[in-house]
Amino acid sequence: MGVVSCWILHLVLVLQLQVLVVLSKNIISGTVPVGESLTASESQQFSSSWLSPSGDFTFGFRKIKPNNGFTLSIWFDNIPDKTIVWHAQTVNTTTSLVPDGSKVTLTADHGLVLTDPGGQQLWSSSLPQIRSSVSRGLITDGGNFRLLSEHSDVALWSSFANPTDTLLPTQSIEVRGNLSSRRKETSFQKGRFRLRLGDDGDLQLLTLNSETLAETDVYFSYYSSNTNDPHNPGNRLVFNETGYMYVVMRDNRTRFYVNKKDPVPSKDFYHRAVLHFDGVFSQYYHPKRQGLNNSNNGWSLAWSEPENICAKRFGPYLDGNELGNLACGFNNICILRDNHRPKCECPERFLLVDPNDEYGDCKPDFEMETCGPGNNRTETANQDANLYEFVTLRMTNWPSGDYKRYSNYDEGRCKATCLNDCFCGAVVLGRDRFCWKKKKFPLSYGIRDTNGDSNTFVKVLKLGSRS
Ligand SMILES: *[C@@H]1O[C@H](CO)[C@@H](O)[C@H](O)[C@H]1NC(C)=O
Ligand SMILES: *[C@@H]1O[C@H](CO)[C@@H](O)[C@H](O)[C@H]1NC(C)=O
Numbered sequence: 001m002g003v004v005s006c007w008i009l010h011l012v013l014v015l016q017l018q019v020l021v022v023l024s025k026n027i028i029s030g031t032v033p034v035g036e037s038l039t040a041s042e043s044q045q046f047s048s049s050w051l052s053p054s055g056d057f058t059f060g061f062r063k064i065k066p067n068n069g070f071t072l073s074i075w076f077d078n079i080p081d082k083t084i085v086w087h088a089q090t091v092n093t094t095t096s097l098v099p100d101g102s103k104v105t106l107t108a109d110h111g112l113v114l115t116d117p118g119g120q121q122l123w124s125s126s127l128p129q130i131r132s133s134v135s136r137g138l139i140t141d142g143g144n145f146r147l148l149s150e151h152s153d154v155a156l157w158s159s160f161a162n163p164t165d166t167l168l169p170t171q172s173i174e175v176r177g178n179l180s181s182r183r184k185e186t187s188f189q190k191g192r193f194r195l196r197l198g199d200d201g202d203l204q205l206l207t208l209n210s211e212t213l214a215e216t217d218v219y220f221s222y223y224s225s226n227t228n229d230p231h232n233p234g235n236r237l238v239f240n241e242t243g244y245m246y247v248v249m250r251d252n253r254t255r256f257y258v259n260k261k262d263p264v265p266s267k268d269f270y271h272r273a274v275l276h277f278d279g280v281f282s283q284y285y286h287p288k289r290q291g292l293n294n295s296n297n298g299w300s301l302a303w304s305e306p307e308n309i310c311a312k313r314f315g316p317y318l319d320g321n322e323l324g325n326l327a328c329g330f331n332n333i334c335i336l337r338d339n340h341r342p343k344c345e346c347p348e349r350f351l352l353v354d355p356n357d358e359y360g361d362c363k364p365d366f367e368m369e370t371c372g373p374g375n376n377r378t379e380t381a382n383q384d385a386n387l388y389e390f391v392t393l394r395m396t397n398w399p400s401g402d403y404k405r406y407s408n409y410d411e412g413r414c415k416a417t418c419l420n421d422c423f424c425g426a427v428v429l430g431r432d433r434f435c436w437k438k439k440k441f442p443l444s445y446g447i448r449d450t451n452g453d454s455n456t457f458v459k460v461l462k463l464g465s466r467s
């Protein structure tokens with residue numbers, strides 16, 4: 001290679017390096033000029049993002065498996081998990097994911113605009129009506145994406161003011177504001193749980209009708225801060241810089257701490273609070289550098305509400321009605337894991353309605369007995385053991401849906417009274433020898449617990465029988 005060509009190669013390298021430096025400078029300041037855009041791409045996974053100055057947070061497209069679409073998100077970028085803390089809630093209602101080639105552009109008039117490869121708009125930041133245009137975007141080291149106008153540091157829009165399922169330190173929720181859970185861990189459309197600071201100042205966890213997901217179809221609340229004193233109601237939910245979460249009342253002095261535990265130092269740990277797709281609201285911390293906590297380099301649980309979502313059925317915050325379900329669908333049994341998160345298991349002889357949703361409803365694999373003209377059996381009639389038998393669910397209770405109770409029954413009598421009654425779908429027998437008859441399915445609020453003091457006997461059609 002000649003001296004000249006070597007020199008040219010050197011020049012080219014230097015120029016390329018400069019281009020790289022310019023690009024990363026642009027990104028490292030955290031400022032995004034109007035006109036910049038990012039494209040969701042299978043091939044250039046790492047180029048499609050804007051970083052906060054410290055590199056702690058990144059804004060861009062994330063590929064989501066197994067659905068194989070992208071979500072426009074903000075995530076923790078300095079940890080292996082790359083945990084997502086905000087996502088654009090697009091109009092794509094099937095998955096809320098966007099396809100390869102989708103593009104987000106920072107515009108003066110509409111702020112962030114997300115379009116699909118055909119140019120169709122999928123989402124945009126909703127700016128206030130005032131006539132003020134965006135001059136730049138700013139991604140902060142706290143994980144907030146802010147859109148600023150030329151002459152003001154007041155954001156026209158920010159990801160913190162439009163939260164999805166996560167709160168970060170320094171973020172707050174005003175009266176009427178809420179977080180919404182995802183549909184599933186990998187389905188980014190809104191699910192059926194909300195954390196809301198209500199008009200009356202009360203902070204509540206709510207569950208909605210899981211089918212309509214209409215914001216007006218609120219079934220009940222399963223957590224309440226009780227900060228609805230009309231003389232000094234809750235005014236704002238604060239997640240402060242050091243990781244405390246509290247409701248500040250209208251007098252600006254009184255606080256209700258969602259959890260009283262002191263958080264680990266925010267100098268060394270990241271904090272986040274998330275309303276999970278299963279309805280559990282949890283705060284976590286994560287070491288900022290490896291070696292700070294050798295025993296655990298991932299997210300550790302600080303606290304969660306409720307502590308046992310499987311047991312949330314009765315209690316001061318639930319109204320008496322038995323609408324809906326919580327973490328697990330109808331006929332599905334809730335089992336609490338060590339991390340305060342539930343898993344769900346269909347009873348024997350029941351199958352998931354949607355095989356891909358283990359948190360969904362379970363349906364029987366047999367025809368259930370019905371009371372009708374062709375069936376005259378009541379509890380007084382002769383027992384018909386030829387058609388039906390019982391599946392035993394140990395340590396399992398269904399605390400709702402009773403229609404009859406018998407005291408001092410043993411297992412034999414409890415089963416027999418159900419077998420002889422065409423209304424009866426299952427019986428629960430407690431250690432206290434109370435036998436509870438459950439009316440027709442679906443049952444809700446099933447719970448299995450190693451300390452449980454009840455067994456459930458489900459009346460199922462004998463294999464090989466036809467009713
Ligand atoms: C919705 O997401 C799916 C999965 O990524 C994709 O195939 C589809 O094209 C999207 N629809 C729109 C309108 O972007
Ligand atoms: C949650 O907030 C959204 C956006 O402000 C609002 O449309 C919705 O009605 C709220 N949901 C509830 C249950 O309050």
Ligand SMILES: *[C@@H]1O[C@H](CO)[C@@H](O)[C@H](O)[C@H]1NC(C)=O
Nearest residue numbers: 240241242243244245246255
């Ligand atoms: C956050 O709240 C706690 C508890 O009230 C307080 O001790 C701490 O100083 C607050 N942190 C900041 C940065 O204000």
Ligand SMILES: *[C@@H]1O[C@H](CO)[C@@H](O)[C@H](O)[C@H]1NC(C)=O
Nearest residue numbers: 235236248249250251252253
């Ligand atoms: C509470 O603080 C807000 C904003 O900081 C202020 O507008 C309001 O007047 C204060 N209220 C009281 C009762 O001090």
Ligand SMILES: *[C@@H]1O[C@H](CO)[C@@H](O)[C@H](O)[C@H]1NC(C)=O
Nearest residue numbers: 264285292293294295296300
């Ligand atoms: C370190 O991790 C362990 C195990 O998760 C946890 O029990 C402990 O509280 C952590 N220490 C700190 C300071 O977070």
Ligand SMILES: *[C@@H]1O[C@H](CO)[C@@H](O)[C@H](O)[C@H]1NC(C)=O
Nearest residue numbers: 371372373374375376377381
């Ligand atoms: C059930 O009772 C009705 C009315 O007494 C009678 O007409 C019918 O035949 C009975 N059905 C059976 C299966 O015994």
